Amino acid sequence: MDVMEAIRTRLDIKEYSNEPVSNEVKREILDAGRMSSSGFNAQHWRFILVDDKDKIGRLAEISITGKWVAGASFAVILLTDPSYPFHVIDAGRALTNMQLAAWSRGVASSIFTGYDEAAMRREFGIPNNLAITAVIGFGYPARRIKGRKNRKPLNEVAFHNHYGSPLRLD
Numbered sequence: 476m477d478v479m480e481a482i483r484t485r486l487d488i489k490e491y492s493n494e495p496v497s498n499e500v501k502r503e504i505l506d507a508g509r510m511s512s513s514g515f516n517a518q519h520w521r522f523i524l525v526d527d528k529d530k531i532g533r534l535a536e537i538s539i540t541g542k543w544v545a546g547a548s549f550a551v552i553l554l555t556d557p558s559y560p561f562h563v564i565d566a567g568r569a570l571t572n573m574q575l576a577a578w579s580r581g582v583a584s585s586i587f588t589g590y591d592e593a594a595m596r597r598e599f600g601i602p603n604n605l606a607i608t609a610v611i612g613f614g615y616p617a618r619r620i621k622g623r624k625n626r627k628p629l630n631e632v633a634f635h636n637h638y639g640s641p642l643r644l645d
């Protein structure tokens with residue numbers, strides 16, 4: 476799947492089938508995160524792969540806005556070093572790379588950011604100096620993906636040379 480096609484067709488999917496994802500694909504997804512660029516090339520992100528069924532269950536219990544992760548085949552907890560002011564941008568790049576790499580292999584995903592922080596740190600041994608920036612759940616989609624992306628038109632969000640000037644690309 477070419478990159479533009481992956482970007483155009485990927486939707487956040489929160490219902491997954493029971494089909495397991497191979498270790499090879501899991502490794503590719505993590506590698507897509509590792510290959511991301513980061514400010515100063517600091518590479519401060521850390522990824523915890525969670526594919527133990529009981530641990531995924533705990534992740535769902537601890538989550539506030541991501542109960543759907545209970546049905547995921549696996550999840551990645553994305554940690555970043557908040558002493559870098561741009562750490563959230565770096566996190567966004569890494570998680571986007573992982574989600575697109577996954578989708579190019581037919582693996583759907585979504586993210587959540589609401590959880591009981593103290594419980595997460597306890598359960599997964601996360602050190603206090605790292606921020607828990609997002610959790611990404613992955614799995615093959617439960618059903619054929621229907622629907623279109625609900626996105627604003629390009630002319631509403633992009634301007635030409637000056638804020639508010641309409642795009643002239645025709």
Ligand SMILES: Cc1cc2nc3c(=O)[nH]c(=O)nc-3n(C[C@H](O)[C@H](O)[C@H](O)COP(=O)(O)O)c2cc1C
Pocket residue numbers: 485486487488540541585586587588589624625
């Ligand atoms: C920064 C960010 C935080 C998000 N947090 C949550 C969350 O806590 N729980 C959740 O179920 N979805 C979360 N999402 C998923 C969004 O709801 C989803 O990306 C958005 O609705 C677009 O979905 P679509 O690509 O399928 O159109 C988050 C997405 C982003 C980018």
